[in-house]
Amino acid sequence: MLHLRSLWLIIFLVAGFGLEAQDCQLRVRGRVDDVHHEHGLEYATVYLEESGQGSQCDEEGRFVIEAVCAGKYHFLVSHLGCESKRFYLEISGDTTLAFSLEHHSHMLSEVVVSENRSRTGVGLQHYTIAEAILNRQQGRDLATIASAIPGISVLRTGNGLGKPIIHGLYGNRVQLLNQGIPQEGQQWGIDHAPEIDASTAQKISVIKGSAAVRYGVAAMAGVVLLESAPISSDPHLHGQFSLSYLTNRGGTTTFQFEKAGALARMRLAGSTTFGGDQHTPSYYLTNTGSRQAGLSLLLTNDAGSAFYRSLYGSYYYNETGILRGAHVGNSTDLAAAIDRDVPFYTRDQFTYTLAAPRQRVQHWMVKTELKKQVNEKLRLGLDAALQLNQRQEYDVRRGGRDSLPALDLSLYNLWADLYVLSEKKENNRLTLGVQPRFTHNSNIAGTGIYPLIPNYTLFNPAIYVSWLVQWQNIDWEAGGRMELYDLRASFIDRLGQLHKPSRRNTNHAYNVGLSKEWGHDWQVKSNLAWLIRGAQVHELYSNGLHQGLAALELGNEALGKELSLKWSNDVRWQPGEESQLSTSVYWHYIRDYIYLAPTLENRLTIRGAFPVFEYRQDDVVLKGFDFLWHQGIHHSWEINTKAAYVSGSYTDGSGQLIYMPPLRLSTEMAKTFEPLLGLKDLRTALEVQYTAAGGQNTRITDYAPPPPAWMLVGLSVSAKYEKKKFKTAVQLTVDNLLNQKYRDYLNRLRYFADDTGRNIRISIKLIF
Amino acid sequence: MKLTKYAWLLLVSFFIFSCNPDDPDPINEEEVITRVTYQLTPVGGGANVNLNFSDPDGDGGTAPVITGGTLAAGKTYTGKLTLLNEAANPDEDITTEIEEEGVDHQFFFSVSSGLDGAFELAYTDADAKGNPIGLTTELTTVKAGSGTFRITLRHLPNKTASGVKNGDITNAGGETDVEVDFPVTVL
Numbered sequence: 001m002l003h004l005r006s007l008w009l010i011i012f013l014v015a016g017f018g019l020e021a022q023d024c025q026l027r028v029r030g031r032v033d034d035v036h037h038e039h040g041l042e043y044a045t046v047y048l049e050e051s052g053q054g055s056q057c058d059e060e061g062r063f064v065i066e067a068v069c070a071g072k073y074h075f076l077v078s079h080l081g082c083e084s085k086r087f088y089l090e091i092s093g094d095t096t097l098a099f100s101l102e103h104h105s106h107m108l109s110e111v112v113v114s115e116n117r118s119r120t121g122v123g124l125q126h127y128t129i130a131e132a133i134l135n136r137q138q139g140r141d142l143a144t145i146a147s148a149i150p151g152i153s154v155l156r157t158g159n160g161l162g163k164p165i166i167h168g169l170y171g172n173r174v175q176l177l178n179q180g181i182p183q184e185g186q187q188w189g190i191d192h193a194p195e196i197d198a199s200t201a202q203k204i205s206v207i208k209g210s211a212a213v214r215y216g217v218a219a220m221a222g223v224v225l226l227e228s229a230p231i232s233s234d235p236h237l238h239g240q241f242s243l244s245y246l247t248n249r250g251g252t253t254t255f256q257f258e259k260a261g262a263l264a265r266m267r268l269a270g271s272t273t274f275g276g277d278q279h280t281p282s283y284y285l286t287n288t289g290s291r292q293a294g295l296s297l298l299l300t301n302d303a304g305s306a307f308y309r310s311l312y313g314s315y316y317y318n319e320t321g322i323l324r325g326a327h328v329g330n331s332t333d334l335a336a337a338i339d340r341d342v343p344f345y346t347r348d349q350f351t352y353t354l355a356a357p358r359q360r361v362q363h364w365m366v367k368t369e370l371k372k373q374v375n376e377k378l379r380l381g382l383d384a385a386l387q388l389n390q391r392q393e394y395d396v397r398r399g400g401r402d403s404l405p406a407l408d409l410s411l412y413n414l415w416a417d418l419y420v421l422s423e424k425k426e427n428n429r430l431t432l433g434v435q436p437r438f439t440h441n442s443n444i445a446g447t448g449i450y451p452l453i454p455n456y457t458l459f460n461p462a463i464y465v466s467w468l469v470q471w472q473n474i475d476w477e478a479g480g481r482m483e484l485y486d487l488r489a490s491f492i493d494r495l496g497q498l499h500k501p502s503r504r505n506t507n508h509a510y511n512v513g514l515s516k517e518w519g520h521d522w523q524v525k526s527n528l529a530w531l532i533r534g535a536q537v538h539e540l541y542s543n544g545l546h547q548g549l550a551a552l553e554l555g556n557e558a559l560g561k562e563l564s565l566k567w568s569n570d571v572r573w574q575p576g577e578e579s580q581l582s583t584s585v586y587w588h589y590i591r592d593y594i595y596l597a598p599t600l601e602n603r604l605t606i607r608g609a610f611p612v613f614e615y616r617q618d619d620v621v622l623k624g625f626d627f628l629w630h631q632g633i634h635h636s637w638e639i640n641t642k643a644a645y646v647s648g649s650y651t652d653g654s655g656q657l658i659y660m661p662p663l664r665l666s667t668e669m670a671k672t673f674e675p676l677l678g679l680k681d682l683r684t685a686l687e688v689q690y691t692a693a694g695g696q697n698t699r700i701t702d703y704a705p706p707p708p709a710w711m712l713v714g715l716s717v718s719a720k721y722e723k724k725k726f727k728t729a730v731q732l733t734v735d736n737l738l739n740q741k742y743r744d745y746l747n748r749l750r751y752f753a754d755d756t757g758r759n760i761r762i763s764i765k766l767i768f
Numbered sequence: 769m770k771l772t773k774y775a776w777l778l779l780v781s782f783f784i785f786s787c788n789p790d791d792p793d794p795i796n797e798e799e800v801i802t803r804v805t806y807q808l809t810p811v812g813g814g815a816n817v818n819l820n821f822s823d824p825d826g827d828g829g830t831a832p833v834i835t836g837g838t839l840a841a842g843k844t845y846t847g848k849l850t851l852l853n854e855a856a857n858p859d860e861d862i863t864t865e866i867e868e869e870g871v872d873h874q875f876f877f878s879v880s881s882g883l884d885g886a887f888e889l890a891y892t893d894a895d896a897k898g899n900p901i902g903l904t905t906e907l908t909t910v911k912a913g914s915g916t917f918r919i920t921l922r923h924l925p926n927k928t929a930s931g932v933k934n935g936d937i938t939n940a941g942g943e944t945d946v947e948v949d950f951p952v953t954v955l
Binding site for chain 1: 787788789790791792793794795796797798799801802804821823825826827831832865869872920922923924926941942943944945946947948
């Protein structure tokens with residue numbers, strides 16, 4: 001059995017014989033092929049939904065359906081173990097069809113190593129998360145879903161809020177691209193999760209390497225991409241609806257509808273999540289509930305295919321509670337909270353209540369994309385987006401001020417990318433682009449607290465160029481980018497004095513990449529990226545108390561530029577049809593790396609003493625590797641093994657960087673069964689995940705010693721049931737099957753509480 | 769061409785939006801406590817002793833000013849706490865806010881080793897549920913000593929936890945709103 005989980009069906013209408021259509025006497029025949037192996041797919045099925053007629057292919061992949069009436073039909077083409085695909089065709093005479101199933105040779109069961117078809121980044125591998133994982137993780141946050149790819153970890157504040165870490169870096173060094181648009185929000189905060197509803201994307205992928213030329217200096221460590229699948233030309237309404245329930249959280253519903261009309265194709269997608277207090281193996285995590293909703297609408301129009309237009313709009317709402325016992329007043333409280341086994345304020349019953357401390361985030365985006373093929377060699381494109389982001393954080397306060405936000409920020413951002421792509425020959429492409437970008441951030445008055453970051457405007461236009469060429473059977477790419485960083489801030493100090501500092505500098509990014517293939521077995525990609533990045537607003541001017549960790553955080557106006565050099569290499573080896581190995585090895589040097597470090601000072605206030613953290617610069621180097629191995633056995637068993645390791649240290653030998661992801665190993669064993677009682681794709685999988693103890697020999701002393709290594713076991717069972725027009729997919733997943741008590745080094749709440757215990761998730765998805 | 773039109777529109781919109789950040793409104797810090805005074809009045813007459821902690825510019829800025837005191841051994845004092853926010857205009861009396869939210873607040877008193885056993889302290893007030901707040905106290909000096917006297921105000925403590933009613937902070941929990949140290953000598 002083949003593992004073609006997200007196969008691409010390319011169909012060619014080879015010939016339509018113009019015989020006079022005698023009603024219901026037509027013959028439809030053809031072949032279902034596997035493009036790569038140039039042989040037919042045996043026992044694939046072709047099914048006409050309207051008439052209920054169908055045929056199974058022979059050993060050569062051939063099929064014949066007799067006595068078909070003239071008309072329009074949905075063709076459902078499926079193959080054992082594959083995602084079925086639907087096509088809409090008109091049959092007016094005897095017809096020969098060739099369904100060419102492109103068996104994507106670079107595919108693993110969990111993670112798809114896809115060929116990069118974007119305009120830049122030849123030397124960087126795209127790792128795409130398989131649809132099966134997206135299904136299994138529905139209702140989870142983006143970072144958790146992305147962590148299915150080795151080399152991606154999650155920096156958490158409890159289980160609701162997670163930031164993706166790529167190769168040891170996060171926040172303003174990882175770019176999130178939502179529908180091709182750089183996500184703009186309050187990413188400076190360690191407890192600020194990306195303001196994205198992951199379930200509105202049909203495809204989530206990751207680039208583990210600097211893609212800064214195309215996406216700006218925030219893509220220093222890598223990029224997380226959320227994309228929409230193309231909308232089919234089918235004029236009928238299709239869609240899906242799903243319901244899931246998690247024993248250790250709550251429920252999620254999602255829906256998606258699509259339809260092609262005369263003017264445009266349309267997709268409407270949305271989701272809601274309602275969650276209450278989570279549970280460790282032995283107690284409730286009081287106040288860790290959440291509410292989330294997302295809605296998006298995509299309209300596309302490619303009249304005549306020479307001019308493609310699309311319009312996308314989305315809204316995201318999230319409200320998440322933060323563990324009550326993690327809220328501390330000063331460093332004495334922090335020490336007391338860390339010392340406790342069970343956090344203060346732990347209630348012994350479950351509730352859905354959300355109280356302070358909590359945060360509420362809303363994000364709107366409107367985006368348009370235009371592409372015009374001027375002639376065979378020239379294409380013009382314009383992407384433009386307006387984003388609006390609002391963030392409110394609520395603290396435990398005196399005098400009934402809990403309902404008054406302690407931090408209230410409103411930000412809007414305008415971004416555009418206007419580019420010309422000139423393709424002289426195949427594999428000789430020049431792209432030139434201009435990217436204006438403008439951000440406006442305001443603190444909403446009335447919090448009664450001095451804001452942590454100032455009001456500011458940022459004008460950040462860029463120009464970039466990239467050239468792709470094939471030479472010596474190797475794909476080469478070279479690119480460069482220059483970015484103006486014009487920042488104007490405005491804030492009031494504690495003496496009531498107004499300050500209006502401004503700063504202007506230039507950021508640069510350059511890269512050289514190559515990609516080489518040897519047959520279908522080997523592929524090597526390498527990318528060297530150099531970039532210079534000026535200090536950002538929070539690094540320069542933040543000033544205030546970070547309540548969660550009882551620390552005063554101070555910006556540093558004396559910060560200079562940061563220089564980064566990242567060399568990433570990806571090797572893929574496919575020794576046989578059933579096995580594949582994929583690995584990345586990287587080396588990342590950052591001179592004058594800007595980060596938040598404790599000073600020796602303890603500041604005395606009326607609430608007691610607080611440690612003072614200040615942004616500073618040091619030379620650091622990060623290096624590591626990730627590894628992914630897929631092995632199928634007799635087309636029914638599979639073993640997927642993953643490993644990721646990163647080490648970050650100061651170049652002067654003074655120790656390791658703090659909060660580096662610990663070594664992680666995981667292996668999954670899965671068996672796919674023959675169809676049983678009408679259930680297709682019946683698959684069970686057992687996964688064991690080991691995470692080593694982290695935070696060894698760090699130069700900065702942590703608040704509490706890092707937690708020991710831990711091991712988790714997960715189990716999942718999934719199956720599909722297809723009947724006529726409906727397809728039903730059911731999933732049962734158990735995380736932390738053994739109810740293991742553990743603390744995750746990368747979870748900030750590990751100072752206060754254990755991580756979540758066993759979580760059983762049941763979900764059902766209806767596709768029509 | 770249509771695309772050029774879009775591009776112009778976009779470029780123009782950038783200029784409309786651009787330029788300067790909004791100037792922030794003056795910030796009225798409502799919850800700040802800038803002054804803590806512990807006034808000790810000797811029972812049966814004598815001069816008051818005032819322990820005082822003052823930090824008018826709040827967190828950061830100039831360092832706070834701390835005034836300690838000297839008590840006489842073998843005497844009983846009535847203690848009264850006053851908390852002020854001098855950042856507000858006019859000064860805000862936080863004492864009443866704490867009294868009103870008595871069930872959500874409690875003061876705790878502790879000493880460093882030099883003052884071990886030098887005096888005894890008892891709560892003389894109660895909240896709506898009959899648990900102590902600590903705005904008024906009675907302090908009896910026992911023997912001579914010298915060291916640090918600490919006053920802590922906890923917001924949302926668990927007053928029913930073991931020992932909390934008697935002034936033991938260990939199981940109290942809650943957030944610290946005030947934690948100030950005074951040099952105190954008992955002669």
